[in-house]
Amino acid sequence: xxxxxxxxxxxxxxxxxxxxxxxxxxxxxxxxxxxxxxxxxxxxxxxxxxxxxxxxxxxxxxxxxxxxxxxxxxxxxxxxxxxxxxxxxxxxxxxxxxxxxxxxxxxxxxxxxxxxxxxxxxxxxxxxxxxxxxxxxxxxxxxxxxxxxxxxxxxxxxxxxxxxxxxxxxxxxxxxxxxxxxxxxxxxxxxxxxx
Amino acid sequence: xxxxxxxxxxxxxxxxxxxxxxxxxxxxxxxxxxxxxxxxxxxxxxxxxxxxxxxxxxxxxxxxxxxxxxxxxxxxxxxxxxxxxxxxxxxxxxxxxxxxxxxxxxxxxxxxxxxxxxxxxxxxxxxxxxxxxxxxxxxxxxxxxxxxxxxxxxxxxxxxxxxxxxxxxxxxxxxxxxxxxxxxxxxxxxxxxxxxxxxxxxxxxxxxxxxxxxxxxxxxxxxxxxxxxxxxxxxxxxxxxxxxxxxxxxxxxxxxxxxxxxxxxxxxxxxxxxxxxxxxxxxxxxxxxxxxxxxxxxxxxxxxxxxxxxxxxxxxxxx
Numbered sequence: 001x002x003x004x005x006x007x008x009x010x011x012x013x014x015x016x017x018x019x020x021x022x023x024x025x026x027x028x029x030x031x032x033x034x035x036x037x038x039x040x041x042x043x044x045x046x047x048x049x050x051x052x053x054x055x056x057x058x059x060x061x062x063x064x065x066x067x068x069x070x071x072x073x074x075x076x077x078x079x080x081x082x083x084x085x086x087x088x089x090x091x092x093x094x095x096x097x098x099x100x101x102x103x104x105x106x107x108x109x110x111x112x113x114x115x116x117x118x119x120x121x122x123x124x125x126x127x128x129x130x131x132x133x134x135x136x137x138x139x140x141x142x143x144x145x146x147x148x149x150x151x152x153x154x155x156x157x158x159x160x161x162x163x164x165x166x167x168x169x170x171x172x173x174x175x176x177x178x179x180x181x182x183x184x185x186x187x188x189x190x191x192x193x194x195x
Numbered sequence: 196x197x198x199x200x201x202x203x204x205x206x207x208x209x210x211x212x213x214x215x216x217x218x219x220x221x222x223x224x225x226x227x228x229x230x231x232x233x234x235x236x237x238x239x240x241x242x243x244x245x246x247x248x249x250x251x252x253x254x255x256x257x258x259x260x261x262x263x264x265x266x267x268x269x270x271x272x273x274x275x276x277x278x279x280x281x282x283x284x285x286x287x288x289x290x291x292x293x294x295x296x297x298x299x300x301x302x303x304x305x306x307x308x309x310x311x312x313x314x315x316x317x318x319x320x321x322x323x324x325x326x327x328x329x330x331x332x333x334x335x336x337x338x339x340x341x342x343x344x345x346x347x348x349x350x351x352x353x354x355x356x357x358x359x360x361x362x363x364x365x366x367x368x369x370x371x372x373x374x375x376x377x378x379x380x381x382x383x384x385x386x387x388x389x390x391x392x393x394x395x396x397x398x399x400x401x402x403x404x405x406x407x408x409x410x411x412x413x414x415x416x417x418x419x420x421x422x423x424x425x426x427x428x429x430x431x432x433x434x435x436x437x438x439x440x441x442x443x444x445x446x447x448x449x450x451x452x453x454x455x456x457x458x459x460x461x462x463x464x465x466x467x468x469x470x471x472x473x474x475x476x477x478x479x480x481x482x483x484x485x486x487x488x489x490x491x492x493x494x495x496x497x498x499x500x501x502x503x504x505x506x507x508x509x510x511x512x513x514x
Contacts, residue, residue, distance in 0.1 A: 011478040015230040025234040 037148050039118040040101050042132075043094055044140035049113035052087035056105035056114060064098035065105060066091060066131075092137060096122070097130040115144040204298045212283050215465075216430035217248050222466075223430075223473045224248075230477040251423075258419035266416065267325035274325065275417070275424035278318025281311045282431035289438050290366045292448050292457035297366055304365035305357055308439060309350060315432065316342045316394060319403065322425070323413035334412020337403035337484055341393055344491035345400075349390035351499035352383040355506045356443045369447045377446065379509060383502040384444030386495050388468070391436035393487065395429060397472055399479040400487055437468035 026033055035041075052069040068091035074084045106114045117140045124130050132140075150157070224247060228235030240246025262271055288304040290297040301307050316338060323335015357363050359380065360371040393400040396412075404412040414425050441447055441464035448457030482490065 008479070012474060015474060015478045018232055019226065019229045021232065023229060023234050024232045027234070027237070 035118050037145075038116065039120075040103060040116050041118040041120040042096070042116075042122060042140050042143075043099070043106065043137070044115045044117045044144050045092055045094075045134065045137035046113050046115065046141050047089060047092065047134060047138055049111045050089055050092065051111055051113075052089050053110065055108045055110065059104050059108045061102060061104065062098045062100060064095040066093040066095070089134070092134040093131050094137060095131040097127050115141065117141075117143040118145065119143045208283075208286055208298050212286055212431065215434045216427055219433050219469045219473075220248050220426075220430045221245065222469065223476075226470065226473045227477050230474070255419055255423035260419045260421060261416070263327055263416050265327035267327070270321050270325035271416075272421070274318045274322035274413075275421045275428070276318075277321055278315055278428040279424050279431065281315035282428060282435045284311045285435045286438070288365055289435075289442060290369055290447060291461045293369070293454065300364065300366050303363045305353055305363045305368070305443075308365070309353055312394065312435070312439075313342070313346060315428065318425070318428065319396070319413040322417065326413070326416040328416050330409045330411075330415045331413050333409045334403050334415070337409075338396065338413060340484070341396070341400065341403055341487060341491075344488050345390040345393040345495070348386050348491060348495035348499040349394065351496070351503055352387035352390065353443060355383040355499070355502045356380060358503065358506050358510060365442055369442060369449070372446050372449055374446070374449070377444075380444050380502070380506070382498055383506075384440060386499045386502065387444060388436070388440045388471075390491075390495060391440065392472065392475070393491070395432040395436060397429075397433070398476040399482050401481055402484045402487055405481055433469050433472050434465065437465045437472065440468055441465050 052067060054067055057063075057065040057067050067089070069087045069089050071085050072088050074086065076083055103116065106116060119140060122130075122132075224244070225235045236244030236247035238244055239250040262268055285308050287298045288301050288308050290300070319338045320335050320342075323331045323333075323338060326332070356368060359376065360368040362368060362371065396402075396404045404414065409415075414422060417425060438461070441461060445464045445468075446460075447464070448461050450456070450460035
């Protein structure tokens, strides 16, 4: 059993203690917020990587990505070869009035053409201006931060391993070309490390 | 006392009446914010929002003055003035400094002060009845019930001080005051201060103006300047109740260097009590109407009667 009224005193103490602490108010327009890594501000398009596969537009839950393209053919690289056709991007637009920032388009893009940018100050007075066209989406690309560093104990990214393997193979080939005979013990060991 | 002196005193009174409530209001903005981990107003006036209440006043002045069609027009329009002016009148009799540091020393000062304080609550009753609004009527009824319940312990507590001093004059009470009155009258001081809070409808006794259940009670239909006057009356009431508690129970201008700095001591004690009023508002939830009644009749009235008995016994023993 505690003293009668001790709860009342405790209540007063809590508010008094809070008054002496620093406030938590974010003074946003005066002071920019410190955003956490991987903040979802706006979607940027790295159009050089886009192959117009349309996966992003088809996976988008609210259909806010508009893509137009046409086919172009390139003449055969070697005489007698086959003509190659590829898609050329005409229009890529995201309507941020519809976008719900789920990030599925970025997840689904197989060619790393879409990225999250932490920029969030792009409010407009006209809703139509919220449809960002290709050049604007490309501009956002400059605001995309570097990918965060891996954890110290993380396994090596696949891209790195693939590139390393390719480099080793090339080196091995070069070595084989230089000296045809003899065991290749050091190369074997290097390959074992890579696997 | 010549004319110039009188004018000078009245001017000082008017300035104090216009400035002190605003200071308390600003203090409430800031203290309440920081007690909740916020910053409070930061923009108006540039430095930490010091002019927020001035901006609020300008806003209120711009708003349309609406009187509901079914309202009792005259009473409705008169109510804010009835709520605000008594506090101005009370300040007339409150001594700030020794040796005539009071606008008008009254022989029955305590009687005058308590009688006029009761009139202030009538403003809420008038507003509640004349608004022709159910919420306002509920608020007015709760105000009336609270007034009934808390006027009694307040008078009893004040009577205890008057008994101790043997006079009803406020400067007279302060002249009699000794430091050991502080522990002697502490219970009475508590009763007086809490009853004063209840009369002002300050949290936790704000059931009559509970904004989340009866939409500010008697003030539901008020807009613009008249609403602002009600709000100003609340803060003026805080100043008056704090000042009266300081004068009656905390020794008013008594303190080191009282001859020169007496008014500083009065203001300081009033400010500390005003801070406590705000502190209580932040810390405690609203009491229900029945809890408010029970607290008055089962706690405050017996405490006040016990204080009077104690005062009487000590007085007899000393004489």
